[in-house]
Amino acid sequence: xxxxxQIQKQLAGQEYEAxxxxxxxxxxxxxxxxxxxxxxxxxIKGEPDWMLDWRLAAYRHWLTMEEPTWAxxxxxxxxxxxxxxxxxxxxxxDGPGSLDEVDPKLLExxxxxxxxxxxxxxxxxxxxxxxxxxxxxVSVATTFKSKLTEAGVIFCPISEAIxxxxxxxxxxxxxxxxxxxxxxxxxxxxxxTDGSFVYIPKGVRCPMELxxxxxxxxxxxxxxxxxxxxxxxxxYVSYLExxxxxxxxxxxxxxxxxxxxxxxxxxxxxxxxxxxxxGDENGVGGIYNFVTKRAECRGARSKVSWxxxxxxxxxxxxxxxxxLKGDDSVxxxxxxxxxxxxxxxxxxxxxxxxGKNTKSTIISKGIxxxxxxxxxRGLVRMAKTxxxxxxxxxxxxxxxxxxxxxxxxxxVEVKNSTASLEHEATTSKIGEDQLFYCQQRGLSEEDAxxxxxxxxxxxxxxxxxxxxxxxxxRLIEISLEGSVG
Amino acid sequence: MLVIKDLHVSxxxxxxxxxxxxxxxxxEVHAIMGPNGAGKSTLANVIAGRGGYEITSGSVTYKNKDxxxxxxxxxxxxxxxxxxxxxxxxxxxxxxxxxxAGVNAxxxxxxxxxxxxxxxxxxxxxxxxxxxxxxxxLSRSVNEGFSGGEKKRNEIFQMAVLEPSLALLxxxxxxxDIDALRVVAKGVNKLRGEDRAIMMVTHYxxxxxxxxxxxxxxxxxxxILKTGDKSLALExxxxxxxxxxxxxxxxxxxx
Numbered sequence: 001x002x003x004x005x006q007i008q009k010q011l012a013g014q015e016y017e018a019x020x021x022x023x024x025x026x027x028x029x030x031x032x033x034x035x036x037x038x039x040x041x042x043x044i045k046g047e048p049d050w051m052l053d054w055r056l057a058a059y060r061h062w063l064t065m066e067e068p069t070w071a072x073x074x075x076x077x078x079x080x081x082x083x084x085x086x087x088x089x090x091x092x093x094d095g096p097g098s099l100d101e102v103d104p105k106l107l108e109x110x111x112x113x114x115x116x117x118x119x120x121x122x123x124x125x126x127x128x129x130x131x132x133x134x135x136x137x138v139s140v141a142t143t144f145k146s147k148l149t150e151a152g153v154i155f156c157p158i159s160e161a162i163x164x165x166x167x168x169x170x171x172x173x174x175x176x177x178x179x180x181x182x183x184x185x186x187x188x189x190x191x192x193t194d195g196s197f198v199y200i201p202k203g204v205r206c207p208m209e210l211x212x213x214x215x216x217x218x219x220x221x222x223x224x225x226x227x228x229x230x231x232x233x234x235x236y237v238s239y240l241e242x243x244x245x246x247x248x249x250x251x252x253x254x255x256x257x258x259x260x261x262x263x264x265x266x267x268x269x270x271x272x273x274x275x276x277x278x279g280d281e282n283g284v285g286g287i288y289n290f291v292t293k294r295a296e297c298r299g300a301r302s303k304v305s306w307x308x309x310x311x312x313x314x315x316x317x318x319x320x321x322x323x324l325k326g327d328d329s330v331x332x333x334x335x336x337x338x339x340x341x342x343x344x345x346x347x348x349x350x351x352x353x354x355g356k357n358t359k360s361t362i363i364s365k366g367i368x369x370x371x372x373x374x375x376x377r378g379l380v381r382m383a384k385t386x387x388x389x390x391x392x393x394x395x396x397x398x399x400x401x402x403x404x405x406x407x408x409x410x411x412v413e414v415k416n417s418t419a420s421l422e423h424e425a426t427t428s429k430i431g432e433d434q435l436f437y438c439q440q441r442g443l444s445e446e447d448a449x450x451x452x453x454x455x456x457x458x459x460x461x462x463x464x465x466x467x468x469x470x471x472x473x474r475l476i477e478i479s480l481e482g483s484v485g
Numbered sequence: 486m487l488v489i490k491d492l493h494v495s496x497x498x499x500x501x502x503x504x505x506x507x508x509x510x511x512x513e514v515h516a517i518m519g520p521n522g523a524g525k526s527t528l529a530n531v532i533a534g535r536g537g538y539e540i541t542s543g544s545v546t547y548k549n550k551d552x553x554x555x556x557x558x559x560x561x562x563x564x565x566x567x568x569x570x571x572x573x574x575x576x577x578x579x580x581x582x583x584x585x586a587g588v589n590a591x592x593x594x595x596x597x598x599x600x601x602x603x604x605x606x607x608x609x610x611x612x613x614x615x616x617x618x619x620x621x622x623l624s625r626s627v628n629e630g631f632s633g634g635e636k637k638r639n640e641i642f643q644m645a646v647l648e649p650s651l652a653l654l655x656x657x658x659x660x661x662d663i664d665a666l667r668v669v670a671k672g673v674n675k676l677r678g679e680d681r682a683i684m685m686v687t688h689y690x691x692x693x694x695x696x697x698x699x700x701x702x703x704x705x706x707x708x709i710l711k712t713g714d715k716s717l718a719l720e721x722x723x724x725x726x727x728x729x730x731x732x733x734x735x736x737x738x739x740x
Contacts, residue, residue, distance in 0.1 A: 440533055440569075444558050454578070
């Protein structure tokens with residue numbers, strides 16, 4: 001019969017499939033951070049002066065800030081002088097002009113991860129997804145560019161957008177997450193090296209899913225990507241990001257910023273499958289994931305959703321948020337977070353209701369096993385101006401074993417009496433009786449665990465884009481060992 | 486089919502079964518009756534392989550195999566089915582999906598091809614009709630939001646689909662109204678056959694009006710104290726259990 005100990009053992013047996021290192025020649029800046037480092041990054045990227053000034057302003061402000069300590073995570077503070085802030089696979093110039101210029105080893109890396117970058121491989125499939133692949137500090141390939149250009153969609157590395165579309169970048173960069181926003185966001189503003197830029201013009205429905213895959217490969221390198229997505233009036237886009245890293249004994253820092261801007265009637269669906277290396281079973285190594293993600297529904301009737309499936313990282317500090325400024329705008333947050341071994345996650349969302357009749361939904365599912373610690377931290381704020389705002393929050397935690405823990409920190413601020421909020425929270429242990437019931441019907445213990453966990457996550461999996469629901473399912477199965485028959 | 490010899494079982498240090506002997510042959514229906522806390526559910530759970538029970542001595546042989554050495558799922562594959570006294574809810578897991586996984590896991594052990602969705606649904610619909618289970622229950626999460634009676638009916642439905650060799654019914658009749666009882670009995674009777682056996686744990690004679698047993702056993706003080714035919718159940722209904730205990734005590738003393 002299943003005992004907690006057996007489940008623990010099963011979980012301990014999990015393998016991190018993306019843990020390989022690509023042996024590739026790269027150009028890496030020596031560790032250390034000062035104004036020269038930032039000037040260097042800016043000059044490698046061929047940036048205009050306004051961009052460098054923006055970075056330096058952020059850096060100077062960052063120097064005055066202190067690393068936040070309020071999150072329920074415990075880790076050795078990062079020595080910011082021991083990290084390298086730029087690493088790029090060697091190639092001609094900054095980014096390769098076409099896939100032919102990309103090092104074949106890099107293409108292999110992405111193939112190993114199941115992300116083919118050659119467009120014909122996508123065309124052979126049923127769906128088509130345009131991919132931007134970011135390897136360490138640079139974007140290595142963006143597919144389907146011409147088809148997107150036809151539709152007027154801009155999808156390119158942000159470094160390219162800074163050079164080619166400065167008017168858009170200037171207008172929107174830092175308007176959702178300002179340089180001074182928080183310690184990690186300020187650091188990102190100073191040293192971000194690449195990321196994706198998306199602009200969907202007025203009335204355009206993006207003809208395909210857009211996707212960015214981030215991979216940290218180099219040793220002792222931080223990854224600081226920056227993503228900016230703008231959906232103009234009536235525009236629609238569905239976007240997915242995926243993240244992996246090799247297995248290393250050292251901790252690596254990932255401090256990204258994602259900004260989403262939505263004008264009137266725009267809609268963005270943003271999905272994340274995060275599988276950064278979580279460290280080994282004793283908590284050695286793994287990615288420190290300090291990420292600021294925020295969407296601003298600037299326009300009336302705009303809709304944004306954050307859907308995330310998180311199985312990776314040693315430390316997660318992440319609160320994808322929605323600022324619901326436009327009247328009748330809608331924000332949604334769906335999250336499945338799995339923590340095993342010694343992983344620690346402090347994650348949740350913020351829903352800031354400013355406009356009238358704004359609506360938000362929060363569905364958070366946390367699964368903890370091993371000695372993992374997981375906290376949901378969420379804020380729902382209804383401003384004075386938020387007439388008839390509505391929020392529904394549901395936080396469910398599932399515990400596997402006796403040594404893990406789940407915590408819930410819901411914050412609520414309501415300044416308008418017409419607002420309504422609902423909050424539901426449950427914590428359950430994967431019951432021996434649930435396991436036995438499934439086994440009695442003929443399922444192995446492993447299949448039973450997977451089935452129960454997948455059932456627990458169903459509300460979130462149901463809203464993932466079809467193409468990625470399978471991937472998410474698979475990821476959780478690997479994280480919690482084995483496969484569903 | 487099932488031979489239990491001198492079975493001693495403890496739960497957290499307390500001995501519940503104290504040398505139980507029971508033999509069930511293929512084709513037979515056995516009713517286990519007895520006062521509360523006598524170990525009736527313990528017996529059903531131990532046969533099915535539930536954890537938390539310490540088997541201190543004795544043996545359980547099923548189809549000439551050592552049942553106690555098998556995992557719960559291995560017992561299920563070999564044809565042991567337990568209709569739970571308290572069927573558990575599993576949110577988000579589709580009732581039919583769980584059942585299909587169970588059926589196909591069993592078929593895999595028998596070197597049979599997995600049933601595809603169409604063939605499986607055919608069987609499921611037919612069996613649902615048999616136990617008058619509303620088809621909407623097929624697509625709902627396992628037992629979630631089911632009433633007590635619906636849960637029990639769902640158990641019998643699962644039994645009908647899995648077609649076990651040895652069905653253990655743990656107080657399947659408790660909490661059922663007379664109509665539901667009739668339907669459940671119909672499902673069980675349909676399963677009766679030469680190569681199958683049924684062991685039902687029950688408190689009430691009433692169930693035995695619908696499912697006629699070949700043997701009625703009284704389980705008390707951790708042992709089978711008395712065995713009889715259907716008339717024993719009627720006698721128990723009338724006189725309670727104390728006389729059986731007293732009788733057993735007397736015969737023990739005289740030994």
